[in-house]
Amino acid sequence: MKALKHLNKYFFQYKWYLILGTLFTFISNLFGVVPAQIVRYALDLVKETISLYFLYDGFGAQTVVYEIFAFSILLYGSLILIMALLKGIFLFFVRQTLIVMSRHIEYDLKNEIYHHYQTLPLSFYRKNNTGDLMARISEDVGKVRMYVGPSLMYGLNLISVFILVVGYMLSVNAKLTWYVLLPVPFLSGSIYFVNTIIIRKSEEIQANLSKISTFVQEAFSGIRVLKAFVQEEPSTVAFTKQSNIYREKSLDLVKVDSLFTPLVSILAGLSSVLVVYIGGQEVMAGRLTPGSITEFIMYVYMLTWPMIALGWTTSQIQRAAASQQRINEFLNIKTDIVSTKDISQPIEGAIDINHVRFVYPDSGIEALHDFSMHVKAGESVAILGTTGSGKSTVANLLCRMYDTTEGQIKVDGFELKEWNVQSLRGQIGYVPQDVFLFSDSIKNNVRFGSLDMSDEQVIQATKDADLYNNIMDFPEQFDTVLGERGVTLSGGQKQRLSIARAIAKSPKILILDDCLSAVDTKTEHQILNNLQEIMKGRTSVVISHRVSSAKLADKIIMLDGGHVIEQGTHEELMAKEGAYKELFEKQLQTEETNS
Structure with missing residues (x-):
């Protein structure tokens, strides 16, 4: 759980969701536990009234006894129905607080990770692949949400049910309560043992998922190279191999998870047997009524579902811990690109x-x-x-x-x-050697460095980069939406658009890093002539392998x-x-x- 401590700040931020969710959970379970007592009163009433009913056989008082008995049973049944309705209403409130809180935390955590990614230096991105970065902000955050949402909800449900049920059981008969709880230590030990395996397998699964994400991201980014070298089939085989590893590891985890439900069912069944056997002895001794035995059996089954959910919840928490650990690895990396005097x-x-x-x-x-x-x-x-x-x-x-x-x-x-x-x-206006354009309109790509740039500035920048005429030939002109990484444009057009983006924001220092390598000699001379005017009054660093620059x-x-x-x-x-x-x-x- 150490890794999950990072989320405590979010629990504090959304504390009212958590407090109200806990309160609603307790109230909903209270309305679920009280009907067991009503059933006990109803059964004891039936046992006592039947004898009285037959005692007045042949007398007019028998009708009065029947009417009172029928009214009491109807009253008890109505109370149980009302309790079930109230329980459902408060369960709705539980989801509207705890699950809503989990979505807020998911949103904030993704924003925190994305913002942190952007603060990290270039060396971080040279060491880590894109697929792994994406997996941590999507798949891993999704696993964490299962902890702060459904897992937390079921955990609170278990705690509140356990407190209420055990409290009521002790008030009825302490001896029978201890027998009912006898299997619980064995259940706890089993969960601890199984969870050790779960967390290890969860970490392996998440790491493998990152490899798959990286593989797919690289394959689709380099699809033209893939097709050019006719490597579709080998790529599919390699992907299938990675997917098989993921499938095998996931199936191993499912096998471990599947131990929980039968284990809890066996222990719940053992508790029921103990209730009937020990409770029967208590009834024979006159210390319990038959209605109390029924009440205890209902309590046992009230505890069964939370115990079964405990297995699922524990599994999800362990997966979330493994995912949060992976997230923390990157969040704990701090940039060394800091300002000393700002x-x-x-x-x-x-x-x-x-x-x-x-x-x-x-x-x-x-x-x-x-x-x-x-x-x-x-x-x-x-x-x-x-x-x-x-x-x-x-x-x-x-x-x-x-x-x-x-x-x-x-x-x-x-x-x-x-x-x-x-x-x-x-x-600084920077034109990198490796041009990167966004999947957006040409206009928005040019004004990327300054979003409040006027249309006139955008047009002038494209003219200076000798790109204006090409843009006007497109059906949508400046509103033309580029494909991923600017795949719509040719290599030379992408470089010229990158130049336009740099000069559009009127930088004090202009850095051109081999930005004319993909253009022909005629276009190069045209751009260089335009740049002579642009470079006046600003410091310029022209990096190139061409002497003409x-x-x-x-x-x-x-x-x-x-x-x-x-x-x-x-x-x-x-x-x-x-x-x-x-x-x-x-x-x-x-x-x-x-x-």
């Missing part, structure tokens, strides 16, 4: 990177080594290099997706760690293996006749050949 002010755009070394925490790969870069506000810099040279790492560090391993990065003279993270990122920049930095091998202006680097000139001439020849 500086939040307009950015001018001066960037100073001093002797930075960075090692990816999840892989241990050193991406940058002794990297330095100094850019004045409003200046532009191009970072060139081959794949794996560390270019995109610079972009991630500037957006503070990671913190440096060594060295420091300053913006406007303040260390990056001193800035308010949201304020910093809100003033470098013509936008005031200075150029050549990276190789995380090291700066050359830096300067285009003219200075050409004069050095080093790596930059070699790359420039090679790509120039390639363009001439292609043309």
